[in-house]
Amino acid sequence: QLQLQESGPGLVKPSETLSLTCTVSGGSISGTTTYYWGWIRQPPGKGLEWIGYVYDSGTTYYNPSLKSRVTMSVDTSKNRFSLKLTSVTAADTAVYYCARHSPSFYASSGYYGDIDRWGQGTLVTVSS
Amino acid sequence: DIQLTQSPSSLSVSVGDRVTITCQASQDISNYLNWYQQKPGKAPILLISGASNLETGVPSRFSGSGSGTDLTFTISSLQPEDIATYYCQQYDSLPLTFGQGTRLDIK
Numbered sequence A: 001q002l003q004l005q006e007s008g009p010g011l012v013k014p015s016e017t018l019s020l021t022c023t024v025s026g027g028s029i030s031g032t033t034t035y036y037w038g039w040i041r042q043p044p045g046k047g048l049e050w051i052g053y054v055y056d057s058g059t060t061y062y063n064p065s066l067k068s069r070v071t072m073s074v075d076t077s078k079n080r081f082s083l084k085l086t087s088v089t090a091a092d093t094a095v096y097y098c099a100r101h102s103p104s105f106y107a108s109s110g111y112y113g114d115i116d117r118w119g120q121g122t123l124v125t126v127s128s
Numbered sequence B: 001d002i003q004l005t006q007s008p009s010s011l012s013v014s015v016g017d018r019v020t021i022t023c024q025a026s027q028d029i030s031n032y033l034n035w036y037q038q039k040p041g042k043a044p045i046l047l048i049s050g051a052s053n054l055e056t057g058v059p060s061r062f063s064g065s066g067s068g069t070d071l072t073f074t075i076s077s078l079q080p081e082d083i084a085t086y087y088c089q090q091y092d093s094l095p096l097t098f099g100q101g102t103r104l105d106i107k
Helices: none
Strands: A003-007 A018-025 A036-042 A050-054 A060-062 A068-075 A080-085 A094-103 A114-118 A122-125 B003-009 B011-014 B019-025 B033-040 B045-048 B063-069 B070-075 B087-091 B102-106
Touching: A003 A060, A003 A094, A003 A114, A018 A094, A018 A122, A036 A068, A050 A068, A050 A080, A050 A094, A060 A068, A068 B003, A080 A094, A114 B033, A114 B045, A122 B063, B003 B063, B003 B087, B011 B019, B019 B033, B033 B063, B045 B063
Parallel strands: B011 B102
Antiparallel strands: A003 A018, A018 A080, A036 A050, A036 A094, A050 A060, A068 A080, A094 A114, A094 A122, B003 B019, B019 B070, B033 B045, B033 B087, B063 B070, B087 B102
Protein backbone atom coordinates (compact mmCIF):
# COMPACT_ATOMS: atom_id res chain seq x y z
CA GLN A 1 0.00 0.00 0.00
CA LEU A 2 1.52 3.28 -1.12
CA GLN A 3 2.13 5.73 1.69
CA LEU A 4 3.39 9.30 1.71
CA GLN A 5 4.90 11.04 4.72
CA GLU A 6 5.77 14.70 5.02
CA SER A 7 8.68 15.86 7.13
CA GLY A 8 10.26 19.18 7.94
CA PRO A 9 10.23 22.04 10.44
CA GLY A 10 6.90 22.95 11.96
CA LEU A 11 7.97 26.53 12.61
CA VAL A 12 9.58 28.90 10.12
CA LYS A 13 10.49 32.54 10.67
CA PRO A 14 9.09 35.24 8.38
CA SER A 15 11.22 35.92 5.28
CA GLU A 16 12.92 32.53 5.59
CA THR A 17 12.52 29.42 3.45
CA LEU A 18 10.04 26.66 4.15
CA SER A 19 11.46 23.24 3.25
CA LEU A 20 9.49 20.01 3.29
CA THR A 21 10.21 16.50 2.11
CA CYS A 22 7.76 13.77 1.23
CA THR A 23 8.99 10.20 1.52
CA VAL A 24 7.14 7.60 -0.50
CA SER A 25 6.93 4.00 0.72
CA GLY A 26 5.21 0.93 -0.62
CA GLY A 27 5.93 1.87 -4.21
CA SER A 28 8.48 3.53 -6.45
CA ILE A 29 8.33 7.20 -7.27
CA SER A 30 9.62 6.37 -10.73
CA GLY A 31 7.88 3.14 -11.55
CA THR A 32 6.50 2.01 -14.87
CA THR A 33 3.22 3.82 -14.28
CA THR A 34 3.38 7.57 -14.73
CA TYR A 35 2.50 9.85 -11.85
CA TYR A 36 3.18 13.39 -10.84
CA TRP A 37 4.09 14.15 -7.23
CA GLY A 38 2.79 17.35 -5.75
CA TRP A 39 1.87 19.58 -2.88
CA ILE A 40 -1.39 21.08 -1.65
CA ARG A 41 -1.82 23.36 1.34
CA GLN A 42 -4.68 24.30 3.62
CA PRO A 43 -4.58 27.31 5.95
CA PRO A 44 -6.20 26.61 9.31
CA GLY A 45 -9.98 26.53 8.93
CA LYS A 46 -9.84 27.27 5.20
CA GLY A 47 -9.93 25.49 1.86
CA LEU A 48 -7.40 23.69 -0.30
CA GLU A 49 -4.82 25.38 -2.52
CA TRP A 50 -2.81 23.48 -5.11
CA ILE A 51 0.87 24.47 -5.04
CA GLY A 52 2.17 22.39 -7.93
CA TYR A 53 3.66 19.08 -8.97
CA VAL A 54 6.84 17.48 -10.25
CA TYR A 55 7.52 14.50 -12.48
CA ASP A 56 10.34 12.05 -11.81
CA SER A 57 12.28 13.60 -14.70
CA GLY A 58 12.23 16.91 -12.86
CA THR A 59 9.53 18.53 -15.00
CA THR A 60 7.49 20.89 -12.86
CA TYR A 61 4.22 22.82 -12.95
CA TYR A 62 3.62 25.48 -10.32
CA ASN A 63 0.59 27.51 -9.37
CA PRO A 64 1.22 30.97 -10.87
CA SER A 65 0.17 32.54 -7.58
CA LEU A 66 3.25 31.01 -5.91
CA LYS A 67 5.52 30.37 -8.87
CA SER A 68 8.09 33.03 -8.05
CA ARG A 69 8.71 31.49 -4.62
CA VAL A 70 8.32 27.74 -5.20
CA THR A 71 10.79 25.04 -6.14
CA MET A 72 9.98 21.34 -6.28
CA SER A 73 12.40 18.51 -6.88
CA VAL A 74 12.58 14.74 -6.92
CA ASP A 75 15.21 12.40 -5.54
CA THR A 76 14.47 9.04 -7.14
CA SER A 77 17.40 7.35 -5.38
CA LYS A 78 15.77 8.09 -2.03
CA ASN A 79 12.20 7.75 -3.29
CA ARG A 80 11.23 11.20 -2.11
CA PHE A 81 10.34 14.64 -3.38
CA SER A 82 10.65 18.09 -1.89
CA LEU A 83 9.11 21.54 -1.65
CA LYS A 84 10.86 24.83 -1.01
CA LEU A 85 8.92 28.05 -0.51
CA THR A 86 10.97 31.20 -0.09
CA SER A 87 10.27 34.52 1.62
CA VAL A 88 7.45 33.14 3.74
CA THR A 89 4.94 35.29 5.61
CA ALA A 90 2.16 34.52 8.06
CA ALA A 91 -0.10 33.93 5.05
CA ASP A 92 1.91 30.78 4.31
CA THR A 93 0.90 29.20 7.61
CA ALA A 94 -0.96 26.05 6.64
CA VAL A 95 -1.15 22.29 6.73
CA TYR A 96 0.98 21.12 3.81
CA TYR A 97 0.05 17.86 2.13
CA CYS A 98 2.17 15.90 -0.30
CA ALA A 99 0.19 13.85 -2.76
CA ARG A 100 0.30 11.58 -5.78
CA HIS A 101 -1.37 12.90 -8.91
CA SER A 102 -2.71 10.42 -11.45
CA PRO A 103 -4.28 10.82 -14.86
CA SER A 104 -8.00 10.18 -14.68
CA PHE A 105 -8.91 6.68 -15.76
CA TYR A 106 -12.41 7.85 -16.70
CA ALA A 107 -12.04 11.30 -18.29
CA SER A 108 -8.63 12.33 -19.49
CA SER A 109 -7.96 16.03 -19.89
CA GLY A 110 -4.26 15.51 -20.47
CA TYR A 111 -3.48 16.74 -16.99
CA TYR A 112 -2.75 14.63 -13.94
CA GLY A 113 -5.79 15.72 -12.00
CA ASP A 114 -6.71 12.81 -9.76
CA ILE A 115 -5.12 13.41 -6.37
CA ASP A 116 -5.48 9.85 -5.24
CA ARG A 117 -2.90 9.37 -2.48
CA TRP A 118 -2.21 11.94 0.22
CA GLY A 119 0.20 12.24 3.09
CA GLN A 120 -1.27 12.91 6.51
CA GLY A 121 -0.27 16.57 6.30
CA THR A 122 2.10 18.66 8.38
CA LEU A 123 1.33 22.00 9.97
CA VAL A 124 3.86 24.70 9.20
CA THR A 125 3.53 27.89 11.19
CA VAL A 126 5.26 31.07 10.08
CA SER A 127 6.08 33.15 13.12
CA SER A 128 9.01 34.90 14.72
CA ASP B 1 -7.45 30.26 -13.38
CA ILE B 2 -10.78 28.43 -13.35
CA GLN B 3 -12.90 29.45 -10.37
CA LEU B 4 -15.16 26.86 -8.76
CA THR B 5 -18.07 28.01 -6.63
CA GLN B 6 -19.74 25.43 -4.42
CA SER B 7 -23.17 25.83 -2.93
CA PRO B 8 -24.18 25.72 -0.27
CA SER B 9 -21.10 26.52 1.83
CA SER B 10 -22.58 24.66 4.75
CA LEU B 11 -25.56 22.42 5.34
CA SER B 12 -27.27 21.07 8.44
CA VAL B 13 -28.44 17.55 7.75
CA SER B 14 -30.07 14.55 9.35
CA VAL B 15 -29.25 10.88 8.94
CA GLY B 16 -31.18 9.56 5.95
CA ASP B 17 -31.35 12.91 4.18
CA ARG B 18 -30.65 13.29 0.50
CA VAL B 19 -27.81 15.81 0.16
CA THR B 20 -27.01 17.72 -3.01
CA ILE B 21 -24.02 19.99 -3.53
CA THR B 22 -23.43 21.98 -6.68
CA CYS B 23 -20.16 23.14 -8.16
CA GLN B 24 -20.28 25.95 -10.70
CA ALA B 25 -17.22 26.54 -12.86
CA SER B 26 -16.22 29.91 -14.28
CA GLN B 27 -15.84 28.28 -17.71
CA ASP B 28 -16.69 25.02 -19.43
CA ILE B 29 -14.71 22.20 -17.82
CA SER B 30 -16.50 19.34 -19.59
CA ASN B 31 -16.52 16.48 -17.07
CA TYR B 32 -13.01 17.13 -15.76
CA LEU B 33 -14.13 17.38 -12.17
CA ASN B 34 -13.41 15.41 -9.02
CA TRP B 35 -15.07 15.31 -5.61
CA TYR B 36 -13.24 14.81 -2.31
CA GLN B 37 -14.32 14.16 1.25
CA GLN B 38 -12.32 15.61 4.14
CA LYS B 39 -12.89 14.84 7.80
CA PRO B 40 -11.40 17.05 10.55
CA GLY B 41 -7.67 16.56 10.97
CA LYS B 42 -7.46 14.20 8.02
CA ALA B 43 -6.32 14.43 4.42
CA PRO B 44 -8.96 14.57 1.71
CA ILE B 45 -10.06 11.36 0.04
CA LEU B 46 -10.90 11.14 -3.66
CA LEU B 47 -14.49 9.91 -4.01
CA ILE B 48 -15.48 10.66 -7.59
CA SER B 49 -13.39 11.19 -10.70
CA GLY B 50 -14.45 12.45 -14.10
CA ALA B 51 -17.61 13.99 -12.66
CA SER B 52 -19.51 10.75 -12.17
CA ASN B 53 -17.20 7.78 -11.62
CA LEU B 54 -16.89 6.33 -8.14
CA GLU B 55 -13.44 5.39 -6.97
CA THR B 56 -12.98 1.81 -5.84
CA GLY B 57 -14.48 1.18 -2.43
CA VAL B 58 -16.65 4.29 -2.35
CA PRO B 59 -20.22 3.50 -1.29
CA SER B 60 -22.87 3.69 -3.97
CA ARG B 61 -24.89 6.26 -2.03
CA PHE B 62 -22.41 8.80 -3.39
CA SER B 63 -22.87 9.98 -6.96
CA GLY B 64 -21.89 12.79 -9.26
CA SER B 65 -23.36 14.20 -12.43
CA GLY B 66 -23.23 17.04 -14.88
CA SER B 67 -20.77 18.56 -17.31
CA GLY B 68 -19.87 21.96 -18.62
CA THR B 69 -20.18 24.64 -15.95
CA ASP B 70 -22.69 23.10 -13.54
CA LEU B 71 -21.88 19.85 -11.80
CA THR B 72 -23.55 18.11 -8.90
CA PHE B 73 -22.61 15.78 -6.05
CA THR B 74 -25.26 13.76 -4.24
CA ILE B 75 -25.45 11.58 -1.17
CA SER B 76 -28.66 9.59 -1.55
CA SER B 77 -29.14 8.74 2.13
CA LEU B 78 -26.75 10.40 4.53
CA GLN B 79 -24.99 8.18 7.03
CA PRO B 80 -23.34 9.41 10.25
CA GLU B 81 -19.87 8.71 8.83
CA ASP B 82 -20.57 11.07 5.92
CA ILE B 83 -20.33 14.15 8.15
CA ALA B 84 -17.37 15.96 6.60
CA THR B 85 -16.44 18.77 4.28
CA TYR B 86 -16.71 18.09 0.55
CA TYR B 87 -14.64 19.76 -2.15
CA CYS B 88 -14.90 19.83 -5.92
CA GLN B 89 -11.69 20.16 -7.95
CA GLN B 90 -11.20 20.75 -11.66
CA TYR B 91 -8.48 19.35 -13.87
CA ASP B 92 -9.51 20.91 -17.16
CA SER B 93 -6.48 23.17 -16.96
CA LEU B 94 -3.60 24.13 -14.70
CA PRO B 95 -3.46 25.30 -12.04
CA LEU B 96 -5.69 22.69 -10.51
CA THR B 97 -8.29 24.52 -8.44
CA PHE B 98 -10.75 23.58 -5.71
CA GLY B 99 -14.12 24.84 -4.68
CA GLN B 100 -14.30 26.52 -1.29
CA GLY B 101 -15.86 23.45 0.30
CA THR B 102 -19.26 22.46 1.66
CA ARG B 103 -19.38 21.55 5.33
CA LEU B 104 -22.02 19.14 6.50
CA ASP B 105 -23.07 19.10 10.12
CA ILE B 106 -25.77 17.28 12.03
CA LYS B 107 -29.03 19.15 12.49
